[in-house]
Amino acid sequence: MSAPFQTLAQFRDLLTQMPDADVAARVAAGGRNSQLTKPPGALGRLEEVSIWMAGWQGREKPQADKPQIVIFAGNHGIAARGVSAFPAEVTVQMVANFQAGGAAINQLARTYGADLVIKSLELDRPTADFTQGSAMTEADLVRALATGWEAVDTGADLLVVGEMGIGNTTAAAALSAALLGGMVSEWVGRGTGVDDAGLHRKAAVVAEGLARHGVALSDPMEALRCLGGREMAAMAGAIACARHARVPVILDGFICCASALVLARCVEGALDHCLAGHVSAEGAHPRLLAALNKEPLLNLGLRLGEGSGAALAIGVVQGAVACHNGMATFAEAGVSDG
Amino acid sequence: MSAPFQTLAQFRDLLTQMPDADVAARVAAGGRNSQLTKPPGALGRLEEVSIWMAGWQGREKPQADKPQIVIFAGNHGIAARGVSAFPAEVTVQMVANFQAGGAAINQLARTYGADLVIKSLELDRPTADFTQGSAMTEADLVRALATGWEAVDTGADLLVVGEMGIGNTTAAAALSAALLGGMVSEWVGRGTGVDDAGLHRKAAVVAEGLARHGVALSDPMEALRCLGGREMAAMAGAIACARHARVPVILDGFICCASALVLARCVEGALDHCLAGHVSAEGAHPRLLAALNKEPLLNLGLRLGEGSGAALAIGVVQGAVACHNGMATFAEAGVSDG
Numbered sequence: 001m002s003a004p005f006q007t008l009a010q011f012r013d014l015l016t017q018m019p020d021a022d023v024a025a026r027v028a029a030g031g032r033n034s035q036l037t038k039p040p041g042a043l044g045r046l047e048e049v050s051i052w053m054a055g056w057q058g059r060e061k062p063q064a065d066k067p068q069i070v071i072f073a074g075n076h077g078i079a080a081r082g083v084s085a086f087p088a089e090v091t092v093q094m095v096a097n098f099q100a101g102g103a104a105i106n107q108l109a110r111t112y113g114a115d116l117v118i119k120s121l122e123l124d125r126p127t128a129d130f131t132q133g134s135a136m137t138e139a140d141l142v143r144a145l146a147t148g149w150e151a152v153d154t155g156a157d158l159l160v161v162g163e164m165g166i167g168n169t170t171a172a173a174a175l176s177a178a179l180l181g182g183m184v185s186e187w188v189g190r191g192t193g194v195d196d197a198g199l200h201r202k203a204a205v206v207a208e209g210l211a212r213h214g215v216a217l218s219d220p221m222e223a224l225r226c227l228g229g230r231e232m233a234a235m236a237g238a239i240a241c242a243r244h245a246r247v248p249v250i251l252d253g254f255i256c257c258a259s260a261l262v263l264a265r266c267v268e269g270a271l272d273h274c275l276a277g278h279v280s281a282e283g284a285h286p287r288l289l290a291a292l293n294k295e296p297l298l299n300l301g302l303r304l305g306e307g308s309g310a311a312l313a314i315g316v317v318q319g320a321v322a323c324h325n326g327m328a329t330f331a332e333a334g335v336s337d338g
Numbered sequence: 339m340s341a342p343f344q345t346l347a348q349f350r351d352l353l354t355q356m357p358d359a360d361v362a363a364r365v366a367a368g369g370r371n372s373q374l375t376k377p378p379g380a381l382g383r384l385e386e387v388s389i390w391m392a393g394w395q396g397r398e399k400p401q402a403d404k405p406q407i408v409i410f411a412g413n414h415g416i417a418a419r420g421v422s423a424f425p426a427e428v429t430v431q432m433v434a435n436f437q438a439g440g441a442a443i444n445q446l447a448r449t450y451g452a453d454l455v456i457k458s459l460e461l462d463r464p465t466a467d468f469t470q471g472s473a474m475t476e477a478d479l480v481r482a483l484a485t486g487w488e489a490v491d492t493g494a495d496l497l498v499v500g501e502m503g504i505g506n507t508t509a510a511a512a513l514s515a516a517l518l519g520g521m522v523s524e525w526v527g528r529g530t531g532v533d534d535a536g537l538h539r540k541a542a543v544v545a546e547g548l549a550r551h552g553v554a555l556s557d558p559m560e561a562l563r564c565l566g567g568r569e570m571a572a573m574a575g576a577i578a579c580a581r582h583a584r585v586p587v588i589l590d591g592f593i594c595c596a597s598a599l600v601l602a603r604c605v606e607g608a609l610d611h612c613l614a615g616h617v618s619a620e621g622a623h624p625r626l627l628a629a630l631n632k633e634p635l636l637n638l639g640l641r642l643g644e645g646s647g648a649a650l651a652i653g654v655v656q657g658a659v660a661c662h663n664g665m666a667t668f669a670e671a672g673v674s675d676g
Contacts, residue, residue, distance in 0.1 A: 301382025
């Protein structure tokens with residue numbers, strides 16, 4: 001699908017015109033849930049997930065057998081500042097690994113029956129070092145948002161967006177600090193495993209970036225343009241597209257959530273169609289989830305990116321939906337309901 | 339498989355002759371894990387799970403595509419004491435629901451490709467009210483242990499044991515209190531949703547049971563016989579059989595863990611082949627998991643029983659194993675390893 005915007009202003013307009021969940025479907029699903037052969041509430045968060053899915057899909061019995069996973073890859077000028085445990089060329093090498101089927105996300109996509117799409121965003125043109133200038137031009141930003149939007153299969157019943165980009169925990173930390181405030185040190189973490197010296201460099205680079213762009217950062221889309229990466233903009237575009245198509249989204253880790261945060265800061269409720277798949281081991285992810293008011297489904301100590309935590313959560317959502325759709329009611333089963 | 343014991347003494351002997359994990363397979367799996375295309379440790383608990391599975395299955399690349407779920411059902415004399423939100427006839431009604439495919443566990447088994455087996459244990463002969471006498475005779479106990487042992491498919495690559503039995507959170511609370519001490523009120527919870535008056539009755543019944551059996555409870559198998567249920571003994575028997583066959587087990591909620599606790603109290607390390615699938619919403623489950631020194635994979639607020647939380651964890655284990663087996667190494671993928 002071609003993105004229905006050519007300018008940033010048009011994209012901003014689309015964010016103000018987002019559909020809400022189908023209340024009737026959600027109510028019907030809640031009614032069904034209350035009749036299923038289990039004590040009330042005994043399936044815990046699975047019940048909440050199924051009813052939420054029903055609302056966004058607009059049907060009493062939601063489905064989760066056609067999930068789509070889209071991984072966006074981008075390169076960051078900031079990577080040259082020694083903020084990562086891995087060299088910048090790993091981004092393109094990992095894209096080749098995704099394409100060859102050798103990465104974690106390939107195995108998880110297969111396990112849960114998800115369609116996996118890989119989108120590289122101009123890997124040979126890293127964003128600018130955000131301590132020196134804006135990471136992206138407005139044209140770069142719009143192009144990346146559109147790439148994200150266009151990658152979404154609006155016929156999918158569930159979407160996971162993930163990323164690959166050496167240096168992008170630094171960009172996500174800068175973006176989070178810009179949009180949520182707090183100390184830089186609270187937003188900077190070890191990413192793929194940077195050492196103490198690298199962690200210090202990350203914090204210094206983020207502080208420089210925040211100082212460099214100053215008041216421009218008060219606008220969330222401007223903050224994304226100044227500090228973010230193409231893969232981050234693409235995730236935001238994909239999440240916005242999913243909302244317009246009422247496809248429920250599972251958010252992944254720190255970088256995904258920082259990208260989603262841009263939408264939430266533009267329009268209240270912009271992430272109502274999103275579920276937090278997991279909380280990662282990246283130090284600032286819990287803080288970011290709290291700011292988004294999202295309770296993660298899983299907590300498995302992952303810190304890989306690639307959409308891997310959200311992909312694992314697909315398996316849980318599939319279990320939830322299977323129970324909701326397939327269980328007998330008390331009346332059907334002839335079970336006494338207490 | 340016919341159980342290799344006819345007496346309780348023979349079962350006790352088997353507990354002292356349990357095989358350990360295959361160290362060479364575990365080491366080989368750890369070596370493989372360290373070469374996969376991800377930062378070290380970035381798959382968090384998935385890595386630990388895969389390596390643990392490799393050790394118990396005795397192969398560098400463990401499998402999780404033939405899981406078995408066995409649900410044991412039993413009735414409890416104690417149910418007549420008003421300790422449950424549901425009447426005792428629900429046990430047999432829910433067994434019919436399992437057999438007809440209408441319960442949560444049926445949907446979860448299908449979702450994760452597990453073979454589901456239902457074993458009813460003399461539902462028309464509830465255990466005795468443990469405040470009046472021993473819940474089971476030694477013959478009852480041995481028969482139930484054997485039913486559990488014989489239900490296990492030793493060719494499965496993963497086992498979940500679950501239960502159904504109105505009144506069994508009361509039995510599990512009594513057993514936990516007997517084996518671990520502490521205040522009765524710390525072990526008694528709302529089960530399927532008992533009200534405040536019912537909760538008081540539960541606590542009183544548990545205290546009566548502990549006082550009634552006194553010093554006999556210092557032997558774990560005797561405690562199981564005096565306070566437990568047939569489905570609980572069967573779970574213990576199944577877990578012991580799995581250990582002898584080196585089939586890894588995923589533990590479910592409070593009742594499953596209380597049953598497993600009996601083995602752990604008989605022989606140190608008896609549950610080394612068991613993973614905690616989840617922590618349930620039953621109040622005392624976290625305390626019980628801590629006593630077992632098990633960190634749960636999932637925390638989704640479930641309190642259903644039926645093996646449902648452990649079944650959900652199968653999905654996570656399948657994702658873990660898929661990553662471990664299917665990912666490319668740094669050398670294979672030509673990715674720089676930092």
